Amino acid sequence: MSDYLVKALAFNGDIRAFAVDTTEMIKEAQRRQGTLPTASAALGRAMTASTMMASMLKGEKNKLTVKIEGDGPIGVIIVDANMNGDTRGYVSNPLVHFDLNKHGKLDVARAVGRNGHLSVVKDLGMRDKFTGQVPLVSGELGEDFTYYFVSSEQIPSAVAVGVLVNPDNTILASGGFVIQVMPGAQDEMITFIEKRLENLDPVSKMIEAGHSPEQLLHNVLGEENVKILETSPVQFKCTCSRERFADAIISLGVEEIESMIQEDGKADAKCHFCNESYHYTKEDLEKLLTEAHEENNG
Known part of the structure; x- marks a missing residue:
């Protein structure tokens, strides 16, 4: 099935939410670059988060570039994405791979490094481009994008991104979600979401189990609380020629x-x-x- 993204509101507009299945997108990135599993997970998480971030842009030709530069062996991760769902990305060293970490997951933090920064350049079609930069807080990338939204854009957010890799290095599942709290949201609602997040399966596992982007948001927010606004395709697409x-x-x-x-x-x-x-x-x-x-x- 083709990848797609959903935009939604929840709790009468007090929550803004995005979810995406990027399995085919990251399959294509892995195929083209020959990334080993840990590098695939880092690149896939970055591309997934950037795809959702780009969908928040307003103008049709608006686009953004995300640069993640840690002190780990993977080097620099660069992702370009636009609001039409076109995303491309690469890592400096695609041949990085480690044993699973103590949580049984691909050790993305070790590959990326915990010291460095995440920067976002938004091209909004004006003379000056918007640039935001924050230090890396974990190197796991989900937490780093969460910190970017809170620190650079002042939007309390929860970002979850994940990638599962097959034994032959191909991509099994990839996707993520972003939950954002709008001004005026009630404390009880925030507590409700926090508890749901604590008990949630990893996002990549949910996608592997066949959960759609809509279902990801239902799992976090409760189906009865979610109003889907739109769905749109996303894909790996390079602009080179x-x-x-x-x-x-x-x-x-x-x-x-x-x-x-x-x-x-x-x-x-x-x-x-x-x-x-x-x-x-x-x-x-x-x-x-x-x-x-x-x-x-x-």
């Missing part, structure tokens, strides 16, 4: 392109996100050199 890389080569300038032609007689580019490769012959570079000259003279 031969033309975009050509533009990047032109932007290097005349001297750099001339050097490529003289030294190598060709150029090769590879996308970090999807691992697609692009080859430019000497003739291609000469055309790009002409364009670079025209830009300089324009």
